[in-house]
Amino acid sequence: MWIESVSFNEDGLVPVIVQDAANARVLMMAWANREALEETVRTGRGVYFSRSRGRLWRKGEESGNVQLVKEVRLDCDGDTVLYVVEQIGGMACHTGRESCFYRRLDEEQWVVVDPVLTDPNELYKH
Amino acid sequence: MWIESVSFNEDGLVPVIVQDAANARVLMMAWANREALEETVRTGRGVYFSRSRGRLWRKGEESGNVQLVKEVRLDCDGDTVLYVVEQIGGMACHTGRESCFYRRLDEEQWVVVDPVLTDPNELYKH
Numbered sequence: 001m002w003i004e005s006v007s008f009n010e011d012g013l014v015p016v017i018v019q020d021a022a023n024a025r026v027l028m029m030a031w032a033n034r035e036a037l038e039e040t041v042r043t044g045r046g047v048y049f050s051r052s053r054g055r056l057w058r059k060g061e062e063s064g065n066v067q068l069v070k071e072v073r074l075d076c077d078g079d080t081v082l083y084v085v086e087q088i089g090g091m092a093c094h095t096g097r098e099s100c101f102y103r104r105l106d107e108e109q110w111v112v113v114d115p116v117l118t119d120p121n122e123l124y125k126h
Numbered sequence: 127m128w129i130e131s132v133s134f135n136e137d138g139l140v141p142v143i144v145q146d147a148a149n150a151r152v153l154m155m156a157w158a159n160r161e162a163l164e165e166t167v168r169t170g171r172g173v174y175f176s177r178s179r180g181r182l183w184r185k186g187e188e189s190g191n192v193q194l195v196k197e198v199r200l201d202c203d204g205d206t207v208l209y210v211v212e213q214i215g216g217m218a219c220h221t222g223r224e225s226c227f228y229r230r231l232d233e234e235q236w237v238v239v240d241p242v243l244t245d246p247n248e249l250y251k252h
Contacts, residue, residue, distance in 0.1 A: 072230070093202055103200045
């Protein structure tokens, strides 16, 4: 069974790196439990475990911006997963940006280098 | 101070995603403590905290395959870091592969889809 090769941590979670299938950008990092991984594989949509809410988080359930998972990869130690996705809406970040990694270190300062594509207040309206 | 924007977990660690600057592949995921991040920024080389060895891990210290860090990014929550690197030797994985994510889920089986570039026994000789 494929899930047996995944090493979950002491909280039953595994980090998931999410990469855009189209342009290879790293979009976000989130956590998954066994149930989230199994649902992702079964449905082909990005599902995570929200540590703050303590429940499954079906990415896009509020914003409509779901992730179509094209590829699931596992690392050498079995303790990190990679989803390669088509990000519907073109934004993975709750700030309305393409990627959550929109700050770059420049002369020891974090500089915002990616634009907001949609006002986050609009994102969560529907 | 830039380091104050980084949220370390209860063990004083932050996950670091490592991406290849040349081809955008996700190479590995590792952990860093404050000291590792500061040394990375100061020296421009990928430094991590090895949880198994309980000490700083200067990537390439055994294999010679250091990482030249071209860019450091921080995510929206401040709890995940991204290093964009030039991977000397072209292999980030201890198995002698380019990336640690060399297994892809295919019909509910993990399939090795990336070749071994160098025998790992050769990698750690010098």
